[in-house]
Amino acid sequence: DQQVKQNSPSLSVQEGRISILNCDYTNSMFDYFLWYKKYPAEGPTFLISISSIKDKNEDGRFTVFLNKSAKHLSLHIVPSQPGDSAVYFCAAMRESGTSYGKLTFGQGTILTVHP
Amino acid sequence: DTGVSQDPRHKITKRGQNVTFRCDPISEHNRLYWYRQTLGQGPEFLTYFQNEAQLEKSRLLSDRFSAERPKGSFSTLEIQRTEQGDSAMYLCASSSHVAGQYFGPGTRLTVT
Numbered sequence: 001d002q003q004v005k006q007n008s009p010s011l012s013v014q015e016g017r018i019s020i021l022n023c024d025y026t027n028s029m030f031d032y033f034l035w036y037k038k039y040p041a042e043g044p045t046f047l048i049s050i051s052s053i054k055d056k057n058e059d060g061r062f063t064v065f066l067n068k069s070a071k072h073l074s075l076h077i078v079p080s081q082p083g084d085s086a087v088y089f090c091a092a093m094r095e096s097g098t099s100y101g102k103l104t105f106g107q108g109t110i111l112t113v114h115p
Numbered sequence: 116d117t118g119v120s121q122d123p124r125h126k127i128t129k130r131g132q133n134v135t136f137r138c139d140p141i142s143e144h145n146r147l148y149w150y151r152q153t154l155g156q157g158p159e160f161l162t163y164f165q166n167e168a169q170l171e172k173s174r175l176l177s178d179r180f181s182a183e184r185p186k187g188s189f190s191t192l193e194i195q196r197t198e199q200g201d202s203a204m205y206l207c208a209s210s211s212h213v214a215g216q217y218f219g220p221g222t223r224l225t226v227t
Contacts, residue, residue: 043219043221044218045218049215089157101146102171103148103160105158107156
């Protein structure tokens, strides 16, 4: 039962253009969403997050959009840089209850930014 | 503060042997999590601690797995009688609040 899905295994983008990574979830109890970036041989690094009470959160080149009715979120990176090339994971959690803080991850999307 | 550290980084063991991994969280973080990641998948939750109390265990954590966090500081994850299906990256993370669990570099386990 894959509660968080990233349906695009990979994405290739030209430097300077926009990268859009997508994520869908099925569990309506999730109310907090995060994006992580992972380089080979390293652990995931937190990028940006959004609470379900918002529909957008920006941090520099990174913006996360949340569409609760569609159970969909996306990460926009503008402008994309070659150093952004990595695996990006979408994750979801509940902010309260017994599973507080437990992250459920998608399968990841490999982003390649070409110079 | 150097972040979350894990030891060892790599472990190769023969089927049937026991292995133990260690995680040292960021010092002021009271929550510590263990995840497992296999090739092509995202990390999967195994268990987590708030201080020294183990609050939740995934059904992925069979009775061959045990985790401890004595004194609410470092944590250990032990796998007894390893099987080839245990081969994976074992990730530890810590946090003090909701956002931004900080992950360690992971321990890659290979069971031959």
